Amino acid sequence: MQIIAHRGASGEYPENTLLAFAQALAQGADAIELDVFAVENELIVIHDAKLERTTNGQGSIYQHTLAELASIDAGHGQTIPTLWQVLQLIQNKCWLNIELKGANTLQPLLTLLQRAEIELGFDLQTLLISSFNHPLLNALKAARPAIRTGALTASLPLHYAAFAAELKAEAVHCDAGFIDEKMVKDAKARGLKVYVYTVDSKDELAQMQQLGVDGIFTNYPAQSRQFLGL
Ligand code: G3P
Numbered sequence: 733m734q735i736i737a738h739r740g741a742s743g744e745y746p747e748n749t750l751l752a753f754a755q756a757l758a759q760g761a762d763a764i765e766l767d768v769f770a771v772e773n774e775l776i777v778i779h780d781a782k783l784e785r786t787t788n789g790q791g792s793i794y795q796h797t798l799a800e801l802a803s804i805d806a807g808h809g810q811t812i813p814t815l816w817q818v819l820q821l822i823q824n825k826c827w828l829n830i831e832l833k834g835a836n837t838l839q840p841l842l843t844l845l846q847r848a849e850i851e852l853g854f855d856l857q858t859l860l861i862s863s864f865n866h867p868l869l870n871a872l873k874a875a876r877p878a879i880r881t882g883a884l885t886a887s888l889p890l891h892y893a894a895f896a897a898e899l900k901a902e903a904v905h906c907d908a909g910f911i912d913e914k915m916v917k918d919a920k921a922r923g924l925k926v927y928v929y930t931v932d933s934k935d936e937l938a939q940m941q942q943l944g945v946d947g948i949f950t951n952y953p954a955q956s957r958q959f960l961g962l
Pocket residue numbers: 738765767779831862884905929949
């Protein structure tokens with residue numbers, strides 16, 4: 733079972749910050765999940781388009797310049813990182829799930845990955861790009877078929893994992909509140925990995941273990957590993 737640090741070790745540190753990602757690595761997470769938006773064609777790592785919940789800034793990220801966003805406090809003196817900063821930190825130390833939040837993220841991502849492959853020796857095989865925006869995933873796959881994708885759903889779709897297979901995804905990313913045995917069976921029959929968000933409690937972790945999912949997104953990587961007996 734893969735332990736994927738959801739927004740980093742975000743249960744204990746400010747989510748989607750370099751600190752939370754460094755702590756996830758220190759806690760032995762197999763992977764890190766993070767969320768990105770594009771501002772001035774640069775990918776920044778933040779979950780909400782609005783600044784209030786996780787920072788001392790105000791309003792929409794799109795009302796600010798990149799320089800202004802870089803000066804905002806995201807908690808514990810951390811800043812809103814750029815994806816480039818995160819790639820430099822991770823340096824292939826674990827696999828990475830980049831969740832595309834903004835619709836205008838595709839071109840900046842393709843440009844950034846090309847740079848990361850050249851300058852950082854970044855291995856594309858350690859990457860999984862996910863989104864709730866399925867046309868965006870489709871466009872990504874068409875532009876660069878070698879990039880592996882994860883199809884997100886916050887529902888139990890009528891035809892189970894068929895949508896993820898149609899997207900030629902590597903994995904289906906399911907909401908813990910909806911996933912069931914049929915979904916897992918269907919995904920596996922289609923050769924898809926099953927990753928489930930967000931799983932922190934002992935009971936839910938045991939339930940996911942019983943369902944035989946391939947990985948869980950958790951805010952507490954070390955604790956979840958311990959609960960799972962890994
Ligand atoms: O990628 C899994 C999970 O992060 C999706 O939901 O809202 O936490 O980004 P959210």
